Amino acid sequence: MSKQVLVTGGTGYIGSHTVVELQAAGFRVVIADNLSNSNIEVLDAIQKISGVRPDFENVDLADKLATDSFFDKYPDIDAIIHFAAFKAVGESVQKPLEYYHNNLNSLLNLLGNMLRYNIRNMVFSSSCTVYGQPDKLPVTEQTPRKPAESPYGNTKAICEDILRDFCHANAGFNCIALRYFNPIGAHPSALIGELPLGVPNNLVPFITQTAAGIRNELSIFGDDYATPDGTAIRDYINVVDLSGAHVVAINRLIQDKQKANYEFFNVGTGTGLSVMQLVKSFIAVTGVQLPYKIAPRRAGDIEKIWADTSFANEELGWKASRATEETLLSAWNWEKSVRGIN
Ligand code: UDP
Numbered sequence: 001m002s003k004q005v006l007v008t009g010g011t012g013y014i015g016s017h018t019v020v021e022l023q024a025a026g027f028r029v030v031i032a033d034n035l036s037n038s039n040i041e042v043l044d045a046i047q048k049i050s051g052v053r054p055d056f057e058n059v060d061l062a063d064k065l066a067t068d069s070f071f072d073k074y075p076d077i078d079a080i081i082h083f084a085a086f087k088a089v090g091e092s093v094q095k096p097l098e099y100y101h102n103n104l105n106s107l108l109n110l111l112g113n114m115l116r117y118n119i120r121n122m123v124f125s126s127s128c129t130v131y132g133q134p135d136k137l138p139v140t141e142q143t144p145r146k147p148a149e150s151p152y153g154n155t156k157a158i159c160e161d162i163l164r165d166f167c168h169a170n171a172g173f174n175c176i177a178l179r180y181f182n183p184i185g186a187h188p189s190a191l192i193g194e195l196p197l198g199v200p201n202n203l204v205p206f207i208t209q210t211a212a213g214i215r216n217e218l219s220i221f222g223d224d225y226a227t228p229d230g231t232a233i234r235d236y237i238n239v240v241d242l243s244g245a246h247v248v249a250i251n252r253l254i255q256d257k258q259k260a261n262y263e264f265f266n267v268g269t270g271t272g273l274s275v276m277q278l279v280k281s282f283i284a285v286t287g288v289q290l291p292y293k294i295a296p297r298r299a300g301d302i303e304k305i306w307a308d309t310s311f312a313n314e315e316l317g318w319k320a321s322r323a324t325e326e327t328l329l330s331a332w333n334w335e336k337s338v339r340g341i342n
Contacts, residue, residue: 009083181268186334193334268307
């Protein structure tokens with residue numbers, strides 16, 4: 001019998017792509033998601049891509065009783081990938097209690113059930129936000145974490161600490177935190193992708209919506225940073241590459257290949273691109289019009305960050321492989337398919 005992986009937040013952006021990669025690698029998948037930021041139709045899309053419909057349960061994982069009942073129904077899970085979380089930085093500043101409640105309780109409820117059902121493996125969605133603005137670039141896993149700039153960022157740091165302490169106290173239980181840089185793009189089938197509700201916060205969905213005519217103009221937040229062209233620099237990673245890192249991490253856990261029972265890895269490309277470089281690349285590769293203007297810096301933004309990925313490359317044997325151009329084209333193809341543009 002193939003191994004069963006619980007993917008929380010599996011109908012979301014990174015979750016849905018990871019479900020597809022897990023299925024391709026031979027895992028059975030059950031998704032737990034309360035659809036607070038995703039659509040049930042994603043299950044149809046996953047089935048179209050892989051030929052297999054994952055099991056699905058509508059569960060609020062911050063609700064202990066509901067979470068316990070979920071595990072009672074699925075007692076044979078081998079590993080968990082925990083994506084389900086609120087993720088809007090600005091909103092977290094306005095609604096800190098909702099963020100702490102949702103993001104911390106869901107992790108606690110999952111860990112409690114790992115003990116209850118002897119589920120020994122978890123991969124956790126963390127973020128390069130835990131590094132703040134690093135003093136030295138690129139960032140390695142040894143780069144010190146900085147105090148969080150937002151409640152959202154703080155939930156990622158606290159969850160990492162919870163995992164570390166959980167693993168320390170429970171020998172034989174294994175966790176890997178993956179610190180994502182900036183995931184972008186969509187599945188090459190254009191059947192799944194990022195679908196933000198309302199006005200997008202993130203750069204690439206704002207670009208593709210502007211290109212599709214839904215937004216009038218892209219604002220580039222700041223052109224006076226200490227970078228070659230003055231715009232901020234990030235490490236943009238293809239979402240399918242990122243999903244592949246989860247499959248590798250799950251195999252590492254299941255095959256007991258860890259060096260310590262709590263590990264964390266940077267998951268990026270190792271290359272920094274400026275906002276302006278990304279915008280120009282999008283225009284060049286798609287040939288579409290993209291009206292943009294320079295706007296003031298966005299509060300809370302850091303100037304530049306990109307990953308040193310050598311630890312993930314060497315230890316996990318994983319490397320991002322897709323070119324930015326291909327990735328931007330996949331984001332545009334997804335936007336066109338959602339909007340019915342030819
Ligand atoms: N950005 C921008 N205009 C937008 C959205 C984002 O110029 O409409 C910039 C943002 O200031 C940052 C980069 O794009 O420098 C990536 O932002 P995003 O919100 O996608 O990710 P973050 O790195 O902030 O998590």
